[in-house]
Amino acid sequence: MKRWIVSLALVCAASAWAAPEWVRAEITKLAPEKAQLTLRHEAIKSLGMDAMTMPYKVKDASLLKGFKVGDSVRFTVGMQGDQMQVQALEHVK
Secondary structure, three states, rough: OOOHHHHHHHHHHHHHHHHOOOOOEEEEOOOOOOOOOEEEEEEEEOOOOOOEEEEEEEOHHHHOOOOOOOOOOEEEEEEEEEEEEEEEEOOOO
């Protein structure tokens, strides 16, 4: 049992140190006043999420400057408390 707990702890620690997963998406809605955007994104494998369209909070509303609905982007997501939050966002050419 102790071995199993130690193994699980090591896996969790390794995933915490892993580089963030960049995910491709399209912006379908922007709400800078709420520090929020809606993304139609591909699967987020690291979180076991299928491709879908959903709203996300952003870590800082300034991340949304220079973006518009219809833009192709890539983003990283992390947990802020019990909510997923966009940590980084950039245009895809």
